[in-house]
Amino acid sequence: MADRRVTILSDRALTIGVASAAEARGIAERLRQEVMFEEVVPGLDSVSVLVNPLRKTLQEAGRVLEEFAGRSTPIDERAAPLVEIPVRYGGEDGPDLGRVARACDLSPDEVIALHSGAQYTVEILGFLPGFAYLGGLDPRLATERLAEPRLRVPAGSVGIGGSFSGIYSLDGSGGWPLVGRTGMALFDADAEQPFVLEPGRRVRFVPQ
Amino acid sequence: MTLNVLKPGVQTTVQGSPRTGLRHFGMPWSGPADPLSLAMANRLCGNDLRAPGLEVTFGNFECLFTEERLVAVTGADASVTIDGRPQAMHRALRVGAGERVAIGPAQRGMRIYLATGGGIDVKTAFGSPSTYLPGGFGGHEGRALREGDRLALGRQGPAHEGDATPAELRSVFGTSTILRVVPSAEFERLTAKSRREIFEKPFMAGTQIDRMGIRLKDNPVSLRPAPPMNSAAVFPGTIQCPEGGEPIILGPDAQTTGGYARILSVATVDTYLLGQITPRSQVRFFLKTPEAAVADLVLRERLLESWLGGQSARSFSSA
Numbered sequence: 001m002a003d004r005r006v007t008i009l010s011d012r013a014l015t016i017g018v019a020s021a022a023e024a025r026g027i028a029e030r031l032r033q034e035v036m037f038e039e040v041v042p043g044l045d046s047v048s049v050l051v052n053p054l055r056k057t058l059q060e061a062g063r064v065l066e067e068f069a070g071r072s073t074p075i076d077e078r079a080a081p082l083v084e085i086p087v088r089y090g091g092e093d094g095p096d097l098g099r100v101a102r103a104c105d106l107s108p109d110e111v112i113a114l115h116s117g118a119q120y121t122v123e124i125l126g127f128l129p130g131f132a133y134l135g136g137l138d139p140r141l142a143t144e145r146l147a148e149p150r151l152r153v154p155a156g157s158v159g160i161g162g163s164f165s166g167i168y169s170l171d172g173s174g175g176w177p178l179v180g181r182t183g184m185a186l187f188d189a190d191a192e193q194p195f196v197l198e199p200g201r202r203v204r205f206v207p208q
Numbered sequence: 209m210t211l212n213v214l215k216p217g218v219q220t221t222v223q224g225s226p227r228t229g230l231r232h233f234g235m236p237w238s239g240p241a242d243p244l245s246l247a248m249a250n251r252l253c254g255n256d257l258r259a260p261g262l263e264v265t266f267g268n269f270e271c272l273f274t275e276e277r278l279v280a281v282t283g284a285d286a287s288v289t290i291d292g293r294p295q296a297m298h299r300a301l302r303v304g305a306g307e308r309v310a311i312g313p314a315q316r317g318m319r320i321y322l323a324t325g326g327g328i329d330v331k332t333a334f335g336s337p338s339t340y341l342p343g344g345f346g347g348h349e350g351r352a353l354r355e356g357d358r359l360a361l362g363r364q365g366p367a368h369e370g371d372a373t374p375a376e377l378r379s380v381f382g383t384s385t386i387l388r389v390v391p392s393a394e395f396e397r398l399t400a401k402s403r404r405e406i407f408e409k410p411f412m413a414g415t416q417i418d419r420m421g422i423r424l425k426d427n428p429v430s431l432r433p434a435p436p437m438n439s440a441a442v443f444p445g446t447i448q449c450p451e452g453g454e455p456i457i458l459g460p461d462a463q464t465t466g467g468y469a470r471i472l473s474v475a476t477v478d479t480y481l482l483g484q485i486t487p488r489s490q491v492r493f494f495l496k497t498p499e500a501a502v503a504d505l506v507l508r509e510r511l512l513e514s515w516l517g518g519q520s521a522r523s524f525s526s527a
Contacts, residue, residue: 007393010473011501013443015393028232039231041441043465048441053476053502054509125234126439126465129334129343133439169234170343189333189345195233 004069006062013039014062015048016069021123021135025200031068036061042124042199044133080121082202085167087116087158089180089207096177100143100160112207114138115158115179120165120203125195130169130187132197137165149175156182158205167197180205210358211324214308215270222328222347222359224260227336231464237444238338238346239460241419241483242319244379245283249323251516252280252300254367259327260337262353267314269322273303278325278367281309284317284381284484298373317381317484318417326362340461341419377515379480384410384490387457388478390498392446394437394469399430406471407493411455415487419461422485428453431469439465445474445482457482457491475501477508 006016018024024042031040031049039050047069051061089112090097101108120134127133143160150173153159157168159176168174169186182205187195197203213220223246226239240246240263247257255261262269267286273279281288281297288295289310295301303309311320330337330347339347348359398406406429414423429449442448442458448468449455457474459482474482475496485491496504 008390008498009392009441009470010443010445011390011475011496011498011505013441013473015441032232038228039441039443041231041464043440044438046438046440050443053505057502058498124439124465125232127234127463129230129233129235129340131234172342194230194334199232 006066008058009048011058012053013048013050014058014065015046016065017046018069020045022121027068031065034064036064044124080200080202082204083196084204084206085182085184086208087180087182087205093181094158094179097179100141100177100179103143104141106140111141111179114141115165116205116207122197122199122201122203123164124199125197128168128170128172130195130197132167132169134165134167134203137163139163143177145175146177149173153178154181156184156186158182169195209361210274211328211361212272212274213353213355213357213359214272215268216353216355217264217267217269219265220269220353221263221339221341222260222330222337223263223339224327224337225258226338226460227334227340227346230334231441234464235334236340236461236464238336238340240321241460242283242321242480244480245319245483246321246323247516248298248373249280249282249321252298252367252371252373253278253323253325254365255323255325255327257516259323259362260330261321261323261328264311264320264322266318267311267320270308270310272308273305275305275361277303277361277364278369279303279309280323281311281320282373283320284314286314286320287312296372298378300367300369300371302369318486319483324361325364325367329360329362342461374515377512381484383486384492385481385485386492386494387481388475388496388501388504389447389472389493390475390496390501392470392473395471397431397434397469398471399432402429407495411491413485413487413489413491417485417487419459421459421462422457422482424455424457424491429455429471437467437469439467442466442470445476445479446470447472447474475504477501477505
């Protein structure tokens with residue numbers, strides 16, 4: 001996108017293009033301080049907002065969105081909390097470790113070393129509640145999705161999808177090759193901050 | 209003090225206020241697919257309009273109350289009986305202790321709502337009592353109801369047996385649905401021919417309709433080629449179009465981001481209708497400007513206010 005014009009999504013939602021997911025997160029975080037929005041959703045290169053149309057007009061929302069996107073200063077994410085996630089690689093926990101290794105022409109140990117050697121950023125959460133798209137994957141590990149998605153992927157599974165790594169926060173179906181699994185609880189339904197992995201957080205995987 | 213499930217039907221879930229404000233965590237809204245019908249049922253029981261009630265998909269539901277309660281049934285047309293005695297929909301009905309409420313098959317529309325005085329008493333998950341089936345949380349144990357389930361009930365507030373929704377405010381559902389829509393972000397990706405045909409020809413709702421979305425067939429849509437889109441926000445009511453040309457209208461449990469072209473969005477005033485579109489029924493789009501769509505919403509709210517009070521907007525809003 002990167003089209004810095006406000007575009008209408010619906011009679012109560014607008015979107016604006018930005019340069020990167022990092023910029024989207026920064027703008028979204030500041031927009032969330034404005035109480036006029038019911039949802040503020042960063043994308044990989046956009047920020048979208050939703051209002052109650054009986055209380056706020058799209059024009060009002062658009063002015064605020066444009067203003068905030070216009071004076072975006074990239075947030076310093078080096079200061080963002082680093083979350084260390086213990087991972088059991090391979091075996092039942094990472095049934096596709098061998099497949100990823102073969103596809104990337106690496107040994108399973110090299111895959112583990114590259115995957116746990118990188119520092120990731122939670123670019124966006126989407127797909128399923130708390131599912132984290134992690135940017136920062138070593139390009140040598142970029143892997144195609146499975147031809148047939150698994151019907152049951154257990155919560156905590158760590159996968160690779162294209163140039164992202166990701167963690168399934170809940171049991172569900174999924175098409176990303178799985179290299180490992182963490183036992184760390186990634187959300188608590190009753191907590192005020194329900195998700196450990198918020199957009200912008202930095203992540204490192206620690207092999208167990 | 210419980211509602212005991214005798215016949216669960218194909219999919220009955222507890223739904224109430226949606227799980228809003230968390231879409232940046234990937235959290236879908238959930239909540240009733242037809243929030244207006246649940247609001248009407250809650251109104252008759254003296255509840256908050258978004259109190260947790262039962263969403264009964266396709267009907268065929270039966271339950272027993274261990275204590276006296278007012279109940280109301282709204283939404284898709286269906287027969288209602290209390291211990292075999294025929295009852296009306298859209299009416300505050302008194303159910304005695306030990307009596308059974310039975311709801312027949314849905315005739316027109318797809319989802320029936322059963323509200324009880326004081327609402328269904330369930331724990332909230334992420335701030336909402338609504339069931340999100342793919343995540344297995346919210347509602348009653350995060351799942352659809354089964355025979356033998358016992359649901360705790362809230363305390364009956366002030367309400368009047370025999371109260372009925374004014375006839376002119378009752379929604380009527382059928383085998384053809386016209387949805388007011390506004391153009392969305394990727395509307396321009398439609399070919400000139402599709403931009404015309406999408407409003408001229410009817411679609412047919414697919415056979416697989418769930419709370420995630422409704423797939424539309426029989427009127428294939430063409431998109432002009434474009435580079436792949438980066439994942440961006442979608443909302444319930446967003447109409448996405450994958451390259452295959454069969455649009456999908458997103459429902460209350462839909463994902464928060466997507467990479468398909470967002471061609472249209474259902475006007476807020478009509479989103480409640482999405483819960484009542486039945487498989488193989490006809491769907492047509494009627495184009496509105498965003499301003500006209502909001503004006504329609506304001507008019508409808510004014511109409512509802514006399515009956516639902518100032519909180520009528522809460523039937524669709526998260527605030």
